Amino acid sequence: MTSLLEIRDLNVTFRGNQTVRAVNGVSLSLGEGEVLALVGESGCGKSVVAHAIARLLPPSAEVEGNIRFQDTDLLSLDEQAMEKIRGAGIGVIFQNPSLALNPLHRIGRQVAEPLRLHRRVGKEESLGTASRVLSRLGFPDPEAVMALYPSQSSGGMNQRFVTAASTVLDPHLLIADEPTKGLDRERVDGVVAELGGRLSGAGSALLLITHDLSVARAMADTIAVMYAGEVVEEGSPETVLSSPLHPYTRGLVGSLPENGFVPVPGLAPSPVALPGGCRFHPRCPDRLECCTGEHPPLFVSGEQSVRCWRCR
Numbered sequence: 462m463t464s465l466l467e468i469r470d471l472n473v474t475f476r477g478n479q480t481v482r483a484v485n486g487v488s489l490s491l492g493e494g495e496v497l498a499l500v501g502e503s504g505c506g507k508s509v510v511a512h513a514i515a516r517l518l519p520p521s522a523e524v525e526g527n528i529r530f531q532d533t534d535l536l537s538l539d540e541q542a543m544e545k546i547r548g549a550g551i552g553v554i555f556q557n558p559s560l561a562l563n564p565l566h567r568i569g570r571q572v573a574e575p576l577r578l579h580r581r582v583g584k585e586e587s588l589g590t591a592s593r594v595l596s597r598l599g600f601p602d603p604e605a606v607m608a609l610y611p612s613q614s615s616g617g618m619n620q621r622f623v624t625a626a627s628t629v630l631d632p633h634l635l636i637a638d639e640p641t642k643g644l645d646r647e648r649v650d651g652v653v654a655e656l657g658g659r660l661s662g663a664g665s666a667l668l669l670i671t672h673d674l675s676v677a678r679a680m681a682d683t684i685a686v687m688y689a690g691e692v693v694e695e696g697s698p699e700t701v702l703s704s705p706l707h708p709y710t711r712g713l714v715g716s717l718p719e720n721g722f723v724p725v726p727g728l729a730p731s732p733v734a735l736p737g738g739c740r741f742h743p744r745c746p747d748r749l750e751c752c753t754g755e756h757p758p759l760f761v762s763g764e765q766s767v768r769c770w771r772c773r
């Protein structure tokens with residue numbers, strides 16, 4: 462298997478009045494044709510990982526580690542070189558669709574624009590492609606929605622327009638940050654089908670960030686669970702979601718509606734004041750004495766990796 466994206470020991474710290482340790486020691490690998498889902502509670506660092514890969518973090522972010530895409534070390538590129546990779550190499554569907562769309566331009570133009578800018582495709586042809594993508598995303602009359610401005614469409618529609626604009630170029634690596642958030646089931650299925658359908662093409666992969674474990678289960682080859690800036694468990698969806706080893710993952714699975722909606726007790730720690738030892742220990746129902754003092758590494762257990770002293 463050729464690896465398309467290889468992240469080694471990624472650390473992201475925001476320096477300001479306070480030091481925010483948003484991402485710590487994250488290593489992930491994504492092969493061609495694969496889907497990697499990044500899951501975890503709000504604030505655990507999922508979007509920061511996505512922005513670090515696309516090199517779109519603000520200047521206050523201090524980024525350490527290694528991010529290799531195809532054969533390129535992304536962290537060493539200058540902005541001009543990075544600009545060439547964004548779009549057709551790496552496409553990003555951002556979490557906040559209203560910020561990603563230009564309020565002054567019609568939807569059709571915005572979905573078609575990447576083709577014209579990156580591929581020099583003509584106006585008619587690019588609008589034709591935009592129309593087909595929108596129709597696959599569940600718009601029965603794409604021509605009508607292409608005439609709209611973002612303010613004339615709902616948040617859920619704008620979400621799918623952003624997905625369309627990021628997929629028209631068929632980037633090798635698509636990073637989709639909460640592409641199904643706030644959509645109803647039928648729409649979710651359309652987005653899942655569109656994102657999954659791209660992967661049949663050679664050399665493509667998807668980094669999917671989602672709160673929706675059922676979407677992760679349906680699409681992912683590998684799930685990485687993040688907690689307080691770290692990966693705490695990684696493996697196939699079957700193993701991670703059916704037999705979770707980390708107490709936090711067990712909590713996440715238990716908080717699903719079909720499992721009785723029991724939330725993980727307590728709150729995630731603030732990234733400005735992370736607990737010592739295992740970062741989950743203050744909330745952990747299974748903690749051992751060593752958990753308060755010693756930070757656990759990722760232990761390999763069969764095909765799963767788990768950051769828990771109980772799995773030593």
Ligand SMILES: Nc1ncnc2c1ncn2[C@@H]1O[C@H](COP(=O)(O)OP(=O)(O)OP(=O)(O)O)[C@@H](O)[C@H]1O
Nearest residue numbers: 475481483502503504505506507508509510519732
């Ligand atoms: N520009 C920034 N400056 C300072 N702190 C930041 C900045 N961007 C993100 N953070 C902090 O980094 C941490 C991780 O944020 P991130 O957006 O990656 O979370 P997330 O897992 O994507 O959450 P959500 O599910 O809510 O989208 C949070 O504590 C957040 O407040």
Ligand code: NI
Nearest residue numbers: 507508509556
């Ligand atoms: Ni996020």
